[in-house]
Amino acid sequence: MFNILWLQSGGCGGCSMSLLNAESPDVMTRFKSANINMLWHPSLSEASADEFVTLLNDILADTIPLHALCLEGSVMRGPNGTGRFHMLAGTGKSMMIWLEELAKKAHYTVAIGSCAAFGGITSAGSNPGDACGLQYEGRERGGLLGADWQSTHQFPVINIAGCPTHPDWVTDMLSQLAMGDLTLSHLDELNRPRAYTDHLVHHGCARNEYYEYKASAEVLGDMGCMMEHKGCIGTQARADCNIRPWNGKGSCLDGGYPCINCTAPEFEEPRKSFTETPKIAGIPVGLPTDMPKAWFVALASLSKAATPQRLKDNATAKKITTPPGSKTS
Amino acid sequence: MTRKLLGPFNRVEGDLEVEVEITDDVVSKAWVNSPLYRGFEQILQGKPPLDALTYTPRICGICSVSQSIACANAIADAQGITLDTKPVNGQLVTNLILACENLADHLTHFYLFFMPDFAREAYQGKSWHAEIAERFRAQTGTATISMLKARAEFMHITGILAGKWPHSLSLQPGGTTTSASSANKVELLAILMSFRQFLESQLFADQLENISTLENDDALKRWMELHPQSDFAQFLQVADDLKLDQLGQIPANLMSYGAYDFQHKALFPQGIWTSGAMHSLQTDLIKEDISHSWMLSQNGPKHPFQGNTQPDPEQADGYSWCKAPRYDKGVLEVGALARQTIAEHPLALDLVKNHQSNVRNRVITRLLELARILPEMESWVRQINPEQTFCHTLPIPDEAEGQGLVEAARGSLGHWVRIRNGRILNYQIIAPTTWNFSPRDKDNIPGALEQALLGTPIDEGDEGGEGGKDSIAIQHIVRSFDPCMVCTVH
Numbered sequence: 001m002f003n004i005l006w007l008q009s010g011g012c013g014g015c016s017m018s019l020l021n022a023e024s025p026d027v028m029t030r031f032k033s034a035n036i037n038m039l040w041h042p043s044l045s046e047a048s049a050d051e052f053v054t055l056l057n058d059i060l061a062d063t064i065p066l067h068a069l070c071l072e073g074s075v076m077r078g079p080n081g082t083g084r085f086h087m088l089a090g091t092g093k094s095m096m097i098w099l100e101e102l103a104k105k106a107h108y109t110v111a112i113g114s115c116a117a118f119g120g121i122t123s124a125g126s127n128p129g130d131a132c133g134l135q136y137e138g139r140e141r142g143g144l145l146g147a148d149w150q151s152t153h154q155f156p157v158i159n160i161a162g163c164p165t166h167p168d169w170v171t172d173m174l175s176q177l178a179m180g181d182l183t184l185s186h187l188d189e190l191n192r193p194r195a196y197t198d199h200l201v202h203h204g205c206a207r208n209e210y211y212e213y214k215a216s217a218e219v220l221g222d223m224g225c226m227m228e229h230k231g232c233i234g235t236q237a238r239a240d241c242n243i244r245p246w247n248g249k250g251s252c253l254d255g256g257y258p259c260i261n262c263t264a265p266e267f268e269e270p271r272k273s274f275t276e277t278p279k280i281a282g283i284p285v286g287l288p289t290d291m292p293k294a295w296f297v298a299l300a301s302l303s304k305a306a307t308p309q310r311l312k313d314n315a316t317a318k319k320i321t322t323p324p325g326s327k328t329s
Numbered sequence: 330m331t332r333k334l335l336g337p338f339n340r341v342e343g344d345l346e347v348e349v350e351i352t353d354d355v356v357s358k359a360w361v362n363s364p365l366y367r368g369f370e371q372i373l374q375g376k377p378p379l380d381a382l383t384y385t386p387r388i389c390g391i392c393s394v395s396q397s398i399a400c401a402n403a404i405a406d407a408q409g410i411t412l413d414t415k416p417v418n419g420q421l422v423t424n425l426i427l428a429c430e431n432l433a434d435h436l437t438h439f440y441l442f443f444m445p446d447f448a449r450e451a452y453q454g455k456s457w458h459a460e461i462a463e464r465f466r467a468q469t470g471t472a473t474i475s476m477l478k479a480r481a482e483f484m485h486i487t488g489i490l491a492g493k494w495p496h497s498l499s500l501q502p503g504g505t506t507t508s509a510s511s512a513n514k515v516e517l518l519a520i521l522m523s524f525r526q527f528l529e530s531q532l533f534a535d536q537l538e539n540i541s542t543l544e545n546d547d548a549l550k551r552w553m554e555l556h557p558q559s560d561f562a563q564f565l566q567v568a569d570d571l572k573l574d575q576l577g578q579i580p581a582n583l584m585s586y587g588a589y590d591f592q593h594k595a596l597f598p599q600g601i602w603t604s605g606a607m608h609s610l611q612t613d614l615i616k617e618d619i620s621h622s623w624m625l626s627q628n629g630p631k632h633p634f635q636g637n638t639q640p641d642p643e644q645a646d647g648y649s650w651c652k653a654p655r656y657d658k659g660v661l662e663v664g665a666l667a668r669q670t671i672a673e674h675p676l677a678l679d680l681v682k683n684h685q686s687n688v689r690n691r692v693i694t695r696l697l698e699l700a701r702i703l704p705e706m707e708s709w710v711r712q713i714n715p716e717q718t719f720c721h722t723l724p725i726p727d728e729a730e731g732q733g734l735v736e737a738a739r740g741s742l743g744h745w746v747r748i749r750n751g752r753i754l755n756y757q758i759i760a761p762t763t764w765n766f767s768p769r770d771k772d773n774i775p776g777a778l779e780q781a782l783l784g785t786p787i788d789e790g791d792e793g794g795e796g797g798k799d800s801i802a803i804q805h806i807v808r809s810f811d812p813c814m815v816c817t818v819h
Contacts (some may be wrong), residue, residue: 008344009365010344010365010367011390011815012387012388012389012390012393012495012815013342013343013389013390013391013815014387014389014390014391014393014495014496015390015393016390017393017494017495017496018390018495019388020477020480020481020482020483021438021481021494022477023478023479023481023675024479025481026474026477026478027476027477028468028473028477029474038421038468040339041338042339042340042443043337043339043342044467044468045339045340045436045442045447045468046445046446046448046465046466046467046468047339048337048339048340048800048804049335049336049337049338049800049804050338050800052337054512067790076365076366076367079640080644082642084642085365085366085367085640085650086344086365086366087346087364088334088336088337088344088364089335089336089337089344089345089346089362089364090334090346090566091336091337092334092337121372121384121387122367122368123375124372124384125368125371125372125373125375125376126371126374127372128367128368128371128372128640129366129367129368131367131498133445145649149357163387163496164495174389175783195754219720219722220498220501220506220595220720220722221505221507221508221719221720223507245488245489246488246492246494247481247484247485247487247494248482248484248488248489248495249485249488249489250487250488250489250491250492250493251492251493252492252493252497252498252580253492254492255491255492255497255499255506256491256499256505256506256507256508257497257506258498259497260383260611268384273377273379274379274380274383274498275379275380275383275498279415294733318508318718318719319508319510319511319715
C-alpha cells in the first residue's frame with residue numbers, strides 16, 4: 001500500500017472538489033487500482049479531531065510510513081513569520097511547523113495546485129498572509145522548505161500546478177508515484193508533471209482557426225480568438241486543458257473566457273487586467289511561446305490580410321452566423 | 330467543570346476548532362474558532378473591478394459559483410444593471426450553473442460529509458449500524474462510488490455552461506459568456522434526467538414530486554415507512570433513534586437573500602424569519618461586529634460598505650479570525666432550512682413550528698431542495714431561447730458602489746464593493762458560515778453554532794479514545810450546518 005496524507009492550508013479546497021470530478025473511473029476506483037491508501041483526506045476520511053492528531057503523531061514517530069505528503073493551499077507564514085494565520089485546529093501549532101516536520105518523513109512531497117506550488121491566488125496583491133509555496137515563492141525557488149530541499153526519496157517538491165488542478169493531473173501523478181515509475185525526467189523546469197505541461201493550452205483550442213487568421217473576439221463570449229484583445233495567454237500557458245476536457249467537455253476557452261495561465265507561478269498578478277491584452281503600437285505584448293517576434297508580426301499581418309469573410313463574421317458573434325462553404329477543392 | 334479543545338473537524342470545507350466548557354457532562358459554553366486567515370478583502374483593494382470576477386470564485390472551491398455570482402451581482406449593482414435589464418437567457422443559465430453547484434454540494438454534504446459519522450464504531454451497538462456502515466462508511470461505503478459518478482456526470486452542466494467547475498469566469502454582471510445552443514439544451518436535459526434517475530432510485534426511491542409535495546412531518550414519517558430502503562429514509566430512521574430533532578436545537582431565527590431570480594421574481598423569496606413571523610429583508614440592518622475577532626478594533630459594528638479588514642492577532646478579546654455579522658443586533662441562521670422556511674414550504678414550516686432549528690431539520694430541508702430544484706432546472710433549460718442574447722456588456726463606472734447577494738448551498742452570501750477612480754476602494758464579504766459560525770459580539774451574545782452546542786451531552790471523563798466517541802454529538806451538530814470555513818473568513 002502507498003500511504004498518502006493530504007493536508008489543506010491557505011487555499012480554497014477547490015483542488016479537492018475538482019478531484020471528486022474524476023470520471024471513468026471515479027477517484028476511489030483510480031486510487032484502488034494504484035494500491036493507494038488515503039491515510040487521511042479532509043473531505044473523504046472518517047477520522048476527526050483526536051484521531052487525526054494521533055495519526056500525525058504516529059507518522060512523526062515513524063509508526064506509520066508516509067509515502068506521499070500532499071499539501072493543498074499555500075503555506076501561511078504570516079503574521080511576522082509566526083504562522084498564526086493558520087494554526088492547525090486542536091493542536092496549538094501552526095500548519096507551517098506541522099508541514100516542516102511531516103515533510104521530513106515523506107518519501108515524496110506533492111504540492112496540489114498553484115497555491116501549494118508557488119503561493120498562488122492567496123499570495124496576490126499585498127500578500128497579506130505572507131503566503132508561499134512548499135518550495136517556491138512565485139518564480140523564486142525557496143518557499144517553506146528551501147531551494148535545495150529533497151524528500152527522503154531524493155525528489156524536490158512535485159508541483160501539480162493549476163487553479164484548480166484537473167482531476168486527472170492529480171490521480172495520474174499520485175498513481176505514477178505509487179507504482180514507483182516517476183523519474184526526474186518526468187518533471188519540467190518548475191517540477192511540474194510534464195504529462196500535462198509538455199502541452200500548451202493553445203493545443204486543441206476550438207478557436208485555433210480564428211487564431212490562425214487573427215480573427216478576434218471583441219467582448220467575452222464572442223467566438224473569435226481572445227489573444228489580441230481579451231487577455232488570453234493560452235499560447236504561452238503550459239497545460240493540456242483543450243486536449244483533456246474539464247467536466248465532461250469544457251475548458252475556459254470553451255466557456256467563453258480567456259486562459260489566465262493558472263499553472264504558472266505569479267499568474268495571480270498579471271500586472272494588467274485578466275481579460276485585457278496590453279499592446280505596444282497595436283501589437284499584443286506577450287508572444288506565443290517559442291515564436292520569434294519578427295516572424296509573429298509578419299505572419300500576423302499576412303494572415304490578417306487573408307482572413308476569410310466567414311471568420312470575420314463569426315469572430316464577433318456568439319454562435320456561427322456564417323457556416324463553412326461546401327466547395328471541397 | 331472542564332474545558333476541552335476539539336479539532337480539526339474534517340468533512341467540513343476548511344479548518345475548524347471548537348472549544349467547549351463542560352459542566353455535569355453537558356456543554357455549558359462553546360467558542361467557535363475559524364483558524365485560517367487569507368485576506369481576500371485586502372488582496373482586492375486597488376484591483377480593476379472586473380478582475381474581482383477572477384479572484385473571488387477562488388475564495389472557495391465548493392461555493393465557487395456562488396462567490397462568482399455575488400461578485401457579478403455587486404458589480405452589476407454598481408453599473409445599474411437590474412433584473413429588468415439582464416437578458417432572460419443570462420438569468421436562466423446563471424440559475425442553472427448555481428443550481429448545479431448547490432445541488433452537487435447538498436449531495437456531497439449528505440453522502441460524503443454527514444452520513445459517514447453514523448458508520449462510526451461508537452454506534453456499533455445500534456440495530457441500524459451494520460446497514461448504515463455498509464452504505465455510508467467513509468471511502469468504502471457502497472454509496473460513495475455511485476454518488477461520485479452521479480455527481481461528476483451532473484457537473485457536466487458546468488462543463489457545457491461554465492467551461493469548468495470550480496473557478497469559472499463565465500458568470501458576468503450582464504449575463505453569461507456561454508450561449509446555449511439547441512443541441513446544448515438536448516444534452517442538458519439528458520444530464521438532468523440521468524441525475525433525476527439517481528435521486529429517484531437511490532436517495533429517495535420515489536419520484537421527486539412526491540418529496541417536494543410532502544405537507545408536514547407526519548406525512549414525511551408515513552413516507553419513510555413506505556420507502557425504508559431509500560437513503561433519505563435510512564437517515565430519518567437514524568434521526569428518530571438518536572433524537573436528532575432534539576440535537577443542536579436553537580430558536581429558528583432565519584435569513585434568506587432569495588434564490589434563483591427569474592423574470593422579476595425569485596423562486597425562493599428573500600426575507601427574515603424571527604420568533605415565528607416573517608419580515609422583509611433590509612440589508613442596511615446588517616452590521617459586522619469584531620469585538621471577539623482577531624481584527625484591529627474599530628468604532629462599533631459596521632455595515633459592510635463602511636467595514637474594513639485589518640487582522641490583529643494580539644486583539645485581547647479575540648478568539649477567531651471570523652467577524653460576527655448581526656442583523657438588527659440579532660443572531661441569524663442561514664442555509665436550506667432558512668430558505669425553505671422563508672419560501673413557506675409547508676414541510677419546512679411544520680418542522681420549524683415543531684422543533685425550531687435542529688440537526689434533523691437542517692438535513693431534511695437540504696434534501697427537500699434537491700427534490701424541489703431539479704424539476705425547476707428542467708424547466709429553465711426548456712425556456713432558453715438560443716436565438717436571443719445571453720449577456721449585455723456595460724462600462725464600469727469610475728465611482729460607484731454595489732451590493733451583490735446570492736444564496737449559496739449553505740446560505741446567504743453577500744459582497745459589497747466600493748469603486749473609486751475605476752479601481753476597487755473597498756471590498757467586503759459576508760459568507761453563510763460567517764453567520765452560522767460567528768464568534769460572540771460586543772454584548773457577548775454567541776453565534777448560531779455556539780448556541781446550538783449548548784446542552785450537548787459529552788463525557789467529561791473520556792479523553793477521546795477510539796472513534797472520537799465523546800465528541801460525536803458535537804460532530805453531528807457542526808456538520809448539520811454544512812460549514813464552509815474557507816468562505817467564513819476568506
